[in-house]
Amino acid sequence: MNGIHDMGGMHGFGRVEREENEPVFRAPWEGRVLGITRACAVQHIFNIDESRHAIERMAPADYLGASYYERWLDRNIRLLVEKGVITREELERRMAQLAGGTDPAPLHSDPKLTDRMLRMTKERTPYRQPGPAPRFARGDRVLTRHDAPVGHTRLPRYARGKPGVIVRVHGTFIFPDTNAHGQGEQPHALYSVRFDAALLWGASAEPRAPVHIDLWERYLEPAAPARSTS
Amino acid sequence: MSGTHDDHGHHHHEPESLLSLRVRALESLLVEKKLVASEAVDRIVSAYEEDIGPHNGAKVVARAWIDPGYRERLLADGTAAIEELGFGGVDLQVVENTPGVHNLVVCTLCSCYPHALIGLPPVWYKSFEYRSRAVREPRVVLREFGVDLPESTEIRIWDSSAELRYLVLPERSAGAERLSEPELAKLVTRDAMIGVAVVQPPAAAAR
Numbered sequence: 117m118n119g120i121h122d123m124g125g126m127h128g129f130g131r132v133e134r135e136e137n138e139p140v141f142r143a144p145w146e147g148r149v150l151g152i153t154r155a156c157a158v159q160h161i162f163n164i165d166e167s168r169h170a171i172e173r174m175a176p177a178d179y180l181g182a183s184y185y186e187r188w189l190d191r192n193i194r195l196l197v198e199k200g201v202i203t204r205e206e207l208e209r210r211m212a213q214l215a216g217g218t219d220p221a222p223l224h225s226d227p228k229l230t231d232r233m234l235r236m237t238k239e240r241t242p243y244r245q246p247g248p249a250p251r252f253a254r255g256d257r258v259l260t261r262h263d264a265p266v267g268h269t270r271l272p273r274y275a276r277g278k279p280g281v282i283v284r285v286h287g288t289f290i291f292p293d294t295n296a297h298g299q300g301e302q303p304h305a306l307y308s309v310r311f312d313a314a315l316l317w318g319a320s321a322e323p324r325a326p327v328h329i330d331l332w333e334r335y336l337e338p339a340a341p342a343r344s345t346s
Numbered sequence: 347m348s349g350t351h352d353d354h355g356h357h358h359h360e361p362e363s364l365l366s367l368r369v370r371a372l373e374s375l376l377v378e379k380k381l382v383a384s385e386a387v388d389r390i391v392s393a394y395e396e397d398i399g400p401h402n403g404a405k406v407v408a409r410a411w412i413d414p415g416y417r418e419r420l421l422a423d424g425t426a427a428i429e430e431l432g433f434g435g436v437d438l439q440v441v442e443n444t445p446g447v448h449n450l451v452v453c454t455l456c457s458c459y460p461h462a463l464i465g466l467p468p469v470w471y472k473s474f475e476y477r478s479r480a481v482r483e484p485r486v487v488l489r490e491f492g493v494d495l496p497e498s499t500e501i502r503i504w505d506s507s508a509e510l511r512y513l514v515l516p517e518r519s520a521g522a523e524r525l526s527e528p529e530l531a532k533l534v535t536r537d538a539m540i541g542v543a544v545v546q547p548p549a550a551a552a553r
Binding site: 121122123125126127129130131132134135138140141144145147149150151154155156159161164168171180184186189192196201202206207210214215219220222225226233234237238239240241243244270271272274284289290292306308316317320322325326327328329330331332 | 362484
């Protein structure tokens, strides 16, 4: 989708501001949001691609107005409501109850869940899945699709319809464009593709600053080996 | 506001107290439905606050500096090489800085970052400023970070768009030849492993 999240190359944002000795979480609620998100993943309530797409579906002005963990909270509520796990009314009622000093939720302990969540920080989620043999090899010249799908995609807008070179064949990975929409994992080849800065940004490109993007085979077409791009 | 306003879970700049209340209510509902346990959330929070951080990635870098065989394995298959040191949780691609090449990692579409090795990302990494600009004007962005590279240096930008994470293997600084592996690891910063800093010589790093 042509979303506000797809901001690579946009003009208008200022200096990158840094904070020295920044805390891991700026407020306790941020950590709770992260933990809740991890629990939802472990419970298979939503997958990573649905999760990213839910953030992309925020209204652009809301996206820009929210902090990182506010976007996560918005995403969690949006998906939990869409999947019928909670309702917004239920959430409002619970807020009122908590504000009044009562938490009706009984204590609940789940050591297995804790263990699975902790293991998730150390073990890979199996995004790499068996799939068809890659069509391209290292050194092949490709052209990215010039398309504007309405759904989730990981081909950034700034790299649509651009020529590039395969620099690495990563193997076969779950395809976000289908996995985000309940259309299956459809694993297939993922590549690291190098793009010349001048071909992405035109005359204002910095010299010797190629951009590499990990792209699925379905984003790519073969390009005629007409001329060098470097 | 438009009629779709109810689709949004919150309003801009919701006060912290209301945000915090909303999160507590969400946790309470999910605990009641036995989908979340507060203890599990506590443990994840403390794991990220106390255990998982750049000291993990620094060990990987220090090992690669002193052991050429490990360096080779790390560059060929980062995922397997970090598992040798007991780290995991990520499909990893390591990119190496050399005298003519500097690498810079960004995620323009969201904020993908190698958590298992360097912890949760700082706010600037997730900022619109970094995400929009790192791909288009890396030299300008690097200068804002105090890194001024020669014109002849190629800057390779890695936009982390898939379920693979990128870690920069920085160049070992001058004057670090005699240091032990743990001493070397202390020189390696989070920012150097993202590519927005270079590793300082031991004296400067100790300051």
